[in-house]
Amino acid sequence: MTRDWWKHLILILGALVVIAxxxxxxxxxxxxxxxxxxxxxxxxxxxxxMIDERCVALRDPNRDEVxxxxxxxxxxxDREIRDALITEAEADCAMRPAVFNYTMxxxxxxxxxxxxxxxxxxxxIFVIQVLVALxxxxxxAKLRFWGREAVFSLVLFCLLIPVHAIxxxxxIMLAKLxxxxxxxxxxxxxxxxxxxxxxxxxxFMTVPDDLIDAARMDGMTEFSIVWRVMLPTAVPALLAFxxxxxxxxxxxxxxxxxxxxxxxELFTPPLGLREFKGDGDGSFFxxxxxxxxxxxxxxxxxxxxxxKRFIEGITLSGMK
Amino acid sequence: MAxxxxxxxxxxxxxxxxxxxxxxxxxxxxxxxLVGPSGCGKSTLLRIIAGLESQSAGDIVIAGRSxxxxxxxxxxxxxxxxxxALYPHLSVADNIAVPLRMRTxxxxxxxxxxxxWMPGAAERNREIDAEVRKAASTLEIxxxxxxxxxxxxxxxxxxxxxxRALVRDPAAFLLDEPLSxxxxxxxVQTRGEIAELHRRLGAxxxxxxxxxxxxMTMSSRIAVMMEGQILQCDAPDLVYEDPEDIRVAEFIGSPxxxxxxxxxxxxxxxxxxxxxxxxxxxxxxxxxxxxxxPEALRLSGxxxxxxxxxxxxxxxxxxxxxxxxxxxxxxxxxxxxDPSARRRLGLGATVGLDFDIGDALLFDTSGKRLRPVIExxxxxxxxx
Ligand SMILES: Nc1ncnc2c1ncn2[C@@H]1O[C@H](COP(=O)(O)OP(=O)(O)OP(=O)(O)O)[C@@H](O)[C@H]1O
Ligand SMILES: [Mg+2]
Numbered sequence: 001m002t003r004d005w006w007k008h009l010i011l012i013l014g015a016l017v018v019i020a021x022x023x024x025x026x027x028x029x030x031x032x033x034x035x036x037x038x039x040x041x042x043x044x045x046x047x048x049x050m051i052d053e054r055c056v057a058l059r060d061p062n063r064d065e066v067x068x069x070x071x072x073x074x075x076x077x078d079r080e081i082r083d084a085l086i087t088e089a090e091a092d093c094a095m096r097p098a099v100f101n102y103t104m105x106x107x108x109x110x111x112x113x114x115x116x117x118x119x120x121x122x123x124x125i126f127v128i129q130v131l132v133a134l135x136x137x138x139x140x141a142k143l144r145f146w147g148r149e150a151v152f153s154l155v156l157f158c159l160l161i162p163v164h165a166i167x168x169x170x171x172i173m174l175a176k177l178x179x180x181x182x183x184x185x186x187x188x189x190x191x192x193x194x195x196x197x198x199x200x201x202x203x204f205m206t207v208p209d210d211l212i213d214a215a216r217m218d219g220m221t222e223f224s225i226v227w228r229v230m231l232p233t234a235v236p237a238l239l240a241f242x243x244x245x246x247x248x249x250x251x252x253x254x255x256x257x258x259x260x261x262x263x264x265e266l267f268t269p270p271l272g273l274r275e276f277k278g279d280g281d282g283s284f285f286x287x288x289x290x291x292x293x294x295x296x297x298x299x300x301x302x303x304x305x306x307x308k309r310f311i312e313g314i315t316l317s318g319m320k
Numbered sequence: 321m322a323x324x325x326x327x328x329x330x331x332x333x334x335x336x337x338x339x340x341x342x343x344x345x346x347x348x349x350x351x352x353x354l355v356g357p358s359g360c361g362k363s364t365l366l367r368i369i370a371g372l373e374s375q376s377a378g379d380i381v382i383a384g385r386s387x388x389x390x391x392x393x394x395x396x397x398x399x400x401x402x403x404x405a406l407y408p409h410l411s412v413a414d415n416i417a418v419p420l421r422m423r424t425x426x427x428x429x430x431x432x433x434x435x436x437w438m439p440g441a442a443e444r445n446r447e448i449d450a451e452v453r454k455a456a457s458t459l460e461i462x463x464x465x466x467x468x469x470x471x472x473x474x475x476x477x478x479x480x481x482x483x484r485a486l487v488r489d490p491a492a493f494l495l496d497e498p499l500s501x502x503x504x505x506x507x508v509q510t511r512g513e514i515a516e517l518h519r520r521l522g523a524x525x526x527x528x529x530x531x532x533x534x535x536m537t538m539s540s541r542i543a544v545m546m547e548g549q550i551l552q553c554d555a556p557d558l559v560y561e562d563p564e565d566i567r568v569a570e571f572i573g574s575p576x577x578x579x580x581x582x583x584x585x586x587x588x589x590x591x592x593x594x595x596x597x598x599x600x601x602x603x604x605x606x607x608x609x610x611x612x613x614p615e616a617l618r619l620s621g622x623x624x625x626x627x628x629x630x631x632x633x634x635x636x637x638x639x640x641x642x643x644x645x646x647x648x649x650x651x652x653x654x655x656x657x658d659p660s661a662r663r664r665l666g667l668g669a670t671v672g673l674d675f676d677i678g679d680a681l682l683f684d685t686s687g688k689r690l691r692p693v694i695e696x697x698x699x700x701x702x703x704x
Contacts, residue, residue, distance in 0.1 A: 213372045214405035218484070219393040219422035232409035 022296075028289035032097035036285050047096050055093035061085040097286060104287035105294060109275035110264065115298070118269045121186045121256075122249045128191040129245055130238065137200035138226045142212055152201070158194040164254070171258055181266060185259035190249060196241050203237035204230060239309055250299060269295040322348050322383040322491035324369070324524060329378035331364055331548075338364050340548040341378070346492075351518050351525045352553075353535035356545035357571070362528045363402070365545070366494050369526065371395045382491050393422075398485035399494040402501075404477045406469040406484070413452050413465040416483045420448045423488070455487045458517070475506045486517070492524035499534065511538060532572050536560070544568045566687040569611050575641055575654045578617070580626075582610040582682075587695075589677075592648050594625055597677040599692035608690065609683045614641065614656035616679035619664060624672030626653060633665050640665060644673065 023043075028036055031045035061069070066082050073081045095103075105111055139145070140152050170189050171180070179185045207230065215225045231238075253270040260266045272295065276288035324346040331339040338361045346352055354362050367373040369380055371392035380387050387395050398419070406415050421430055429441040436442060456462045459479040469477055478498060485493055498514075499507045515538045518525050529535055535542045536556045543553040544567075552564045563569040569577050583590045584604050589597045591610060617626075628646035642665045643652040655673060657665060664671060682690040 208403060208405065210401040210403045210405035211407070213367075213370075213392070214399070214401055214484075215407075215418075216372060216392040217370060217397065217399045218419040221393070224422070229407060232407075235409075 025289045025292050028285055029101050029293045030098040031286060032100070033286055035097070045097055047098060049094045050097050050100060051090050052093045052095065052100060056086070056089050059089040059093070101286035101290040105290040108287060109272050109291070111272055111291060111294060113265070114267050114269045114272040115294070117266060118250055120183065121268055122246050124183070124187045125190045125249050126242060126245045128187070129193040129196050132192050133196035133200050134231060134234070135226050136197045137204050138230055140197070140201045141204035142209070143222070155194050155197050155201075159198060167255070167258060174259060180259050181262050183266065186256055186266070186268070189255070193245065195244065199241050200234060200237060203234055207233060236309070239306070247299060322524060324492055325381040326369065327379045327381065329365065329368060329375045329380065331361070331368060331373070332376045338548055339368070339375070342548075342550055344543060344550060344553060346524060346526065348524055349522050351515075351527065351538060351540045353539035353542045354526060354528045354545060355530060355532055355535040355542060355571070358530060360545050361548045362530070362545055363496055366399070366496050366526065366528055370397055370399050370494055396491045397494055398488055398490040400481050400485045400496065400498045402497045404481040406477060406480055408469055411466055411468060412461065412472070412480050413456075415469065415480055416452045416455055416487055417448050419484060419488050420451060424448070451487055455483045458486070459483050459513075474501050475510070478502060478510065482514070490523075492526060494526050496528045497530070499529070499531070514538065532574065536572070542572070544571060546571070563681065564689050566609060566611065566683040569681055569683070573613060575614055577681075578612045578614065578653045579651070580610045580612065580649065582608050584608055591625060596625060598695040600695050602690055602692035605685060607685045611681035611683060612675055612679070614654045616675050617653070617655045617673045618675065619655070619657060619661055620672045620674035624674045626673040627670065628653065628673070630665050630667055630669045630671060633667065635659070635662065644671060
């Protein structure tokens with residue numbers, strides 16, 4: 001134990017490096033703009049009341065409002081009434097920085113809509129990937145047909161093609177089909193996952209042939225074998241694949257940025273971060289980091305809920 | 321009535337011919353044991369009958385209908401696999417129910433969740449449930465119905481695999497070494513149960529094993545297979561007492577049959593340079609072989625055909641096996657004796673061995689059985 005202290009030290013240092021950005025994100029999402037600028041206030045910030053300038057600006061009283069408020073402030077001049085109204089507005093617009101940041105995140109941009117889009121896109125991608133990958137992997141692993149090895153080499157070859165290299169042709173194809181700015185553009189290019197086919201094929205290779213023969217003797221067609229025998233036995237491998245697929249597409253910024261150009265209706269969560277860019281003065285770092293926090297939350301919650309099975313899945317895919 | 325004919329089946333994997341023309345007629349209700357050494361093609365033959373593998377030539381005829389090109393699922397056979405091959409994600413009850421569900425329920429009725437609300441599904445499910453319970457009680461696994469295969473012992477899994485094969489009423493049962501993973505005690509017990517089951521169901525069984533005791537005790541006929549050919553297919557006692565081929569004689573019987581080199585000269589049979597008998601209706605040939613079961617030998621006096629030194633003995637209580645080193649023979653001769661003879665079989669003792677020529681099995685150079693007429697038993701045989 002004590003002899004291994006240096007191993008622990010290295011691991012702790014590594015963990016710190018990985019955690020640091022998350023720490024900053026969480027911390028910024030809680031602090032006021034001033035604290036972010038000056039780099040003070042520790043993790044939580046002082047959480048002093050701060051005044052939302054834009055909220056106050058929106059409630060800047062005009063002449064009619066001053067006139068109608070005159071009854072409430074008898075004996076004061078217009079100017080004094082106006083000052084009193086502004087003070088009132090400031091009191092109403094004051095809030096804690098954390099509340100401010102997160103309210104901004106949800107009100108300034110339709111973040112819930114983005115989250116919903118994210119769920120629709122990642123779930124459709126994963127489901128279709130599985131629908132394609134399982135039968136393909138089964139055929140590659142267990143059926144004997146002419147050209148099987150050649151097809152499998154193609155799968156291996158496709159693993160080597162980086163997405164960014166084919167992004168442009170893909171985009172042009174989608175544009176020609178008139179599919180840009182649709183859910184289809186976000187989903188269709190990812191529905192055939194060679195990685196999924198490869199992973200499931202490797203897993204199916206370990207399923208004993210006798211099990212499949214037994215299913216045939218029991219009267220199953222090849223198609224029912226895939227869904228009734230292979231799918232249930234492959235759940236751990238599928239979970240491992242789900243991690244890779246869902247994480248990759250939930251967090252993807254590159255592809256949605258390319259094919260979703262117009263309407264914010266189709267923005268996925270990472271695109272939501274763009275809402276707060278461009279304000280060079282940095283006063284929107286708080287809301288931006290709040291958005292980022294909201295975006296990573298679903299994945300972290302999902303991981304915590306399914307932690308045990310996830311780790312099983314990953315170690316299993318490493319072993320087989 | 322589902323007779324099963326195997327007609328000149330040949331199977332090659334690439335260059336190597338694994339089955340070299342297998343023909344076998346199996347009548348309904350027979351229990352055929354398919355025995356042979358490892359790698360002789362037993363499983364391959366069974367898989368071809370089942371339709372899981374296609375033959376290179378030849379035909380399989382089930383109930384008068386050639387099944388060439390018929391899928392395994394449609395041949396109406398059930399099979400028990402050497403490795404059990406239970407569905408790991410299903411409970412024991414569901415495992416046994418699968419063949420019934422797949423064959424008697426429509427695709428819609430089998431759908432998960434919604435299937436059970438389809439018309440007729442509830443009733444079918446009840447029937448299947450009853451049949452599963454019946455099969456489970458036959459095999460005494462009712463208490464295990466809710467478990468997963470992973471939570472069962474090897475013997476229990478094997479019963480479940482049998483149950484899954486037995487719920488249906490197929491044309492024939494194919495069993496591929498179903499007992500090979502069991503311990504000795506369980507194997508004996510299950511052996512009895514399967515034989516009992518066969519008697520009760522009256523169904524056709526093809527039972528692959530390389531354990532000859534299983535073959536001898538359970539089957540109505542034994543098919544001895546070697547190097548891709550069936551050498552002999554006969555009732556167990558016939559295969560033992562009257563083998564057609566020296567390889568059959570050597571494979572069946574434990575301890576192994578004793579093989580002595582012999583010579584046939586002018587009708588006189590010579591073993592170790594002694595005349596033993598006069599034979600007729602058989603051509604002279606050198607290099608023939610004489611097979612003697614251990615129980616065909618008996619202890620005798622000094623002037624015997626075989627004289628040797630006891631090199632090893634095994635006392636099994638009810639009988640004694642002695643290995644005797646005989647000068648001039650490359651292998652030891654095994655003798656089965658009564659326990660009363662134990663004193664004479666001490667290690668290093670010199671003993672004489674004698675036999676009746678009527679008990680000996682003669683094989684020609686190529687290993688085929690010779691059936692000569694014995695005219696005079698043994699010129700040199702005076703001491704009984
Ligand atoms: N798919 C295959 N490809 C090539 N050769 C095969 C294949 N399947 C079986 N063989 C060969 O065919 C021969 C017979 O195999 P088989 O499995 O039928 O033997 P077996 O009699 O069942 O043996 P065991 O008692 O060990 O189970 C073996 O030599 C084996 O190597
Ligand atoms: Mg075998």
